Amino acid sequence: MDLIETLRISLRSLRAHRLRAALTVVGIVIGIAAVVTFATFGASLQASIVSEIEGSSANEVYLVATAEDDEGGFGGAGQPVFTEYDLAQLRELEGVERVVPRGTLAVSALGDGNQTIARSQVTVTDSAAFAAATFDEGRAFRDNRSEAVLNRPAARLFAENASAGDELTVTLQSGERASVTVAGIVNGTGGQLPFSAFGDQPRVFLPAEGFYNSVVESPNAVGNVLVYPQVTVVTDPGGTAATQERVESYFAGDGDSDAAQLLPEGYAVTAQTNDDLVDSIEQIVSQLTRFVTGIAVIALVVGAVGIANIMLVSVTERTREIGIMKAVGARNRDVMGLFLAEAVLLGTAGAVLGVPVGVAGGWVATRYAEISLTLAPGWFAVAVAVGVLVGVVAGLYPAWRAASVDPIEALRYE
Numbered sequence: 001m002d003l004i005e006t007l008r009i010s011l012r013s014l015r016a017h018r019l020r021a022a023l024t025v026v027g028i029v030i031g032i033a034a035v036v037t038f039a040t041f042g043a044s045l046q047a048s049i050v051s052e053i054e055g056s057s058a059n060e061v062y063l064v065a066t067a068e069d070d071e072g073g074f075g076g077a078g079q080p081v082f083t084e085y086d087l088a089q090l091r092e093l094e095g096v097e098r099v100v101p102r103g104t105l106a107v108s109a110l111g112d113g114n115q116t117i118a119r120s121q122v123t124v125t126d127s128a129a130f131a132a133a134t135f136d137e138g139r140a141f142r143d144n145r146s147e148a149v150l151n152r153p154a155a156r157l158f159a160e161n162a163s164a165g166d167e168l169t170v171t172l173q174s175g176e177r178a179s180v181t182v183a184g185i186v187n188g189t190g191g192q193l194p195f196s197a198f199g200d201q202p203r204v205f206l207p208a209e210g211f212y213n214s215v216v217e218s219p220n221a222v223g224n225v226l227v228y229p230q231v232t233v234v235t236d237p238g239g240t241a242a243t244q245e246r247v248e249s250y251f252a253g254d255g256d257s258d259a260a261q262l263l264p265e266g267y268a269v270t271a272q273t274n275d276d277l278v279d280s281i282e283q284i285v286s287q288l289t290r291f292v293t294g295i296a297v298i299a300l301v302v303g304a305v306g307i308a309n310i311m312l313v314s315v316t317e318r319t320r321e322i323g324i325m326k327a328v329g330a331r332n333r334d335v336m337g338l339f340l341a342e343a344v345l346l347g348t349a350g351a352v353l354g355v356p357v358g359v360a361g362g363w364v365a366t367r368y369a370e371i372s373l374t375l376a377p378g379w380f381a382v383a384v385a386v387g388v389l390v391g392v393v394a395g396l397y398p399a400w401r402a403a404s405v406d407p408i409e410a411l412r413y414e
Helices: 003-016 018-054 084-091 237-252 258-262 274-317 319-327 332-369 377-403 407-412
Strands: 060-067 096-112 115-118 121-125 135-138 147-151 167-172 177-186 204-207 215-217 224-228 230-235 267-272
Touching (some): 018 332, 018 377, 084 096, 084 230, 084 237, 230 237, 237 258, 237 267, 267 274, 274 319, 274 332, 274 377, 319 332, 319 407, 332 377
Parallel strands (some): 147 177
Antiparallel strands (some): 060 230, 060 267, 096 121, 096 167, 096 230, 135 177, 147 204, 215 224
């Protein structure tokens, strides 16, 4: 029996049991669609994060103190170990253009006129953070002044949009209130702020001097000094790698830096560039995508069980037909090929229909997460291949069982 005849008979058999075949295909569609949905969402999430990081300046070295077993290096906010003494020493290193500290100030609310919005924290830094920034309104705040800078998403939090010159009321978690003037509204797109590539997140910036109160006794300087959990070193664009090595060498000594002496046991200073961050994030998101997609494969297993079940039922129902086929000269491999073809057709149909359904599910997921859709064509090919493979594997035993039917007993079967 040739391939064309085998497919023709298989299709005729499936059409004779449309509802049963359709329900079996639905099981495969659900499995394939789940795999494609999670793979598409993972690829979209990775592309969104990576594009925003790659959009920031390439000549920046990010410093944070994290646990030594934290492979990503930026798993959290980091320990506050970078003192003003360290900042001054970093500014003296060859190739360093700017050193920008970053800390957080716990607040409970921000008020503009009669409107108050809840916020848990604001960012504290210094005016050097805005050296390359573009302002939609106003200017950078002045250090040691009661001024603030908002990015555009933060300004939109208020009903009438905060603008330069507005008076904001900052309510600290202690209940104390401070009045600040909005010095400017920063554009905040990627590459403009040395620690805020994610321009779509609302951010409020205050000068560290006058607001930040995280201090520690400096091992190398006299008295208490401000201490920060994160620092960005802006380097000469042509020597970022060399400057990164100098920065790492500074913190590698036991007595040269405050941070080296303030580090908790089991922690280390990590100096990473955008390329390092992209590699870490791609690895994390890829692992997460593979894990979640692996869970979705369970649905494919259920679909495979459905194919095996319908094929076994088909073998039982068509026992007499099998006997007639063998009586007129059909070989065991012809019978086996016939039932295997039916199983493969079911798997292929499920895969072909499951891919567009999965893409639609990925689109819905990206819309909900407010990120751009990025397709993962490699996963589409894998999904189709897996669908066909599921059909083959699920149909092997029923096909073998059909081929093993004794023709004499089959002709007697009622």
